[in-house]
Amino acid sequence: MGVLSSIINGILMGGVYGLLAMGLTLIFGIMKIINFAHGAFLMVAMILSYWLWKIMGLDPYLSIIIIAPLMFLLGYLTQRFTIKPVLDAEKDVREPIGALLLTAGLAVAIENFILMVFGADYLMAKTAYSGASINISSLSISVPRLYAFVTSLVVAFLFYQFLIKTELGRAMRATGQDRGVALLMGINVSKVYSIAFGIGTALAGxxxxxxxxxxxxxxxxxxxxxxxxxxxxxxxxxxxVHGALVGGLIIGLIESVAAQYMTATWTAILIYFAFLAFLLLKPSGLFGSRYEW
Amino acid sequence: MALLEIDNISVYYGEMCVLRDVSAQIDSGEIICVVGANGAGKSTLINTISGLLKPKTGKILFNGEVISKLEPYQIVEKGVIQVPEGRRLFPNMSVEENLLIGSYTPTSRKKRKENMEKVFTLLPRLAERRKQIARTMSGGEQQMLAIGRALMADPKLLMLDEPSLGLAPKMVSHVLELIQNIAAQGVTILLVEQNVYHALKLCNRGYVLENGSITLMGTAEELLNNPHVKKAYLGL
Incomplete structure (x- = not known):
C-alpha cells in the first residue's frame, strides 16, 4: 500500500475513532464521569451486529435500526439503575470515585458475560463489500472503511445538530455547564444524565x-x-465534541502511516510518545473544553 | 392563605444544623426580605425552598401544597423560581440561549415568545445583545440576564439571592429598581440581601436570620428602627 493510500485509509478509520470518542466525551462533558465501559458497549454492538448478519443475513448497516435503539436503552438503563444510585450516594463526597470504579467493573462484567454467551471466537461479518476496494492507479481505498467513515461523519453531524438546535440538546449543554443551575431551570438532571449516557452508548454502538x-x-x-x-x-x-472528531482523525492517520514504516508494536509506542509529548506542550488538548457545551 | 409557608423547618449539612426551626410566610404580592450576616443560612433557606436541600424536619407549602418533598424541577414547574447568588449564567451560551433555557419547563415553554418580549421590554439592553456570549458580559449585565432568565419561567414567587453582590453602586440601585418593577407586575418577591439598608427600603416586611434561626421579624419600618438591626446591620 502506498503512502497516499495509507493516509486515506488512516483518515477513514479515524472517523470511526472520532465517533466512538464523541460518545465518551459527551458522557464526560455532561456527567463528569469517565466511562470505562465505553469499549465494552462498542464490543456488544459488534457482536450483536455480527449475529444478526450471521443468523438473519441482515446487513450490518441495516442492523443499525435495531441495535442503535437497543444500545441507547442499554445505556439509559445502565445509568438509571447502576450509576445514578452511586452518584446519589456520593453527592456530598468531595472526590467521588464510585461511579468511575463502577464503570470499570461494568466493563469486566459485560466482557465476561459476552464471553460466556458467545464464546471467545474472532468474528467478522464478511459482507459482499468487506474485501472490496476502489483502485485508482496505485491508490487503493477500502470500501467498508469508506462506508464506515461516511456513516460516522453523518452521525457526528446529526449528533452535533441535536446538541445545538434542540430543546433537549440545549438542556444537556446547560447541565454540562452548570449542573446546580440546570436544576433551578426546571431541568430533570437525572433524566438528562440517563439520556446522555444512552446517546453516548448508542454512539459507541x-x-x-x-x-x-x-x-x-x-x-x-x-x-x-x-x-x-x-x-x-x-x-x-x-x-x-469537535476535539473528539479531530483527535480521532489524527490518531487514525498517525497509526496508519506509521504502520507503513514500522511494526504494530512500534506504532503503538509512537502513538503514546506523540501523545505524551503533545500533553506536555498543551495539557488542555487541542480544543480545551472550557468553552464547549 | 399565604402563598409560601415555611413551617418550622430544620436543615442539616451532614451533622451540622444550618437552619433551626425556621418559620416564615409570604403573602401573594408581597416583597419580603431576609437579611443576615454571611453564613447565617440565607442561601440555605432559598435553596431549601427550591428543593436543592431537603429539610430534616418541618415542611414548606406553596399555595397550600407541600413542596418540600418534591424534586427541584417539579418546584420550578410550580412557579417558584430562584436567581442564584453570583448570577450563575450558562457561560458559553448566548443571551438568547440563556433566556430559552429559562423557559425549559412545559408550562413556561408555551408562553416563551410572550415572556421573551416582556423581558426585552423590561431589559432593552438584552435585546441589543441577543447573540452575545454570557461570559463576555459585565457583572451588571450578567445580573440583568440572570433576572431575565428567571422571568422566562413565568415566576409566581421570585427568589433573589444577593442580587447586588459585587455590583457598582449605580448598578445596585438599577437592580433594586428592576425588582420593584417586577413586583409591580404582580410577582411575589423573596429577596436575600447583605445590603440591609437597601433591602429594607425596598420591601414590605423582613426577617432577620442569625446563626440559622429567625431572631426578628416585622415590617420594613419596624426593622429599620430596631436598635439591634441598627447596630448590627446598619452600622448606626
Missing part, C-alpha cells in the same frame, strides 16, 4: 456496527478501542 464488516470482534476488543478513545478525547480536549 454505531462505531461498533460500522467496524464489523472489516474488523474482527471478540469479547476483549473493547480494550483496544477504549484506550485509543481515551487518548483521542484528551488530545481533543476533555468534553470537546
Amino acid at each position: 454505531l462505531a461498533g456496527i460500522v467496524l464489523i464488516p472489516f474488523y474482527y470482534a471478540h469479547p476483549s476488543v473493547g480494550a483496544v478501542f477504549i484506550t485509543k478513545a481515551f487518548i483521542i478525547v484528551v488530545l481533543g480536549g476533555l468534553g470537546s
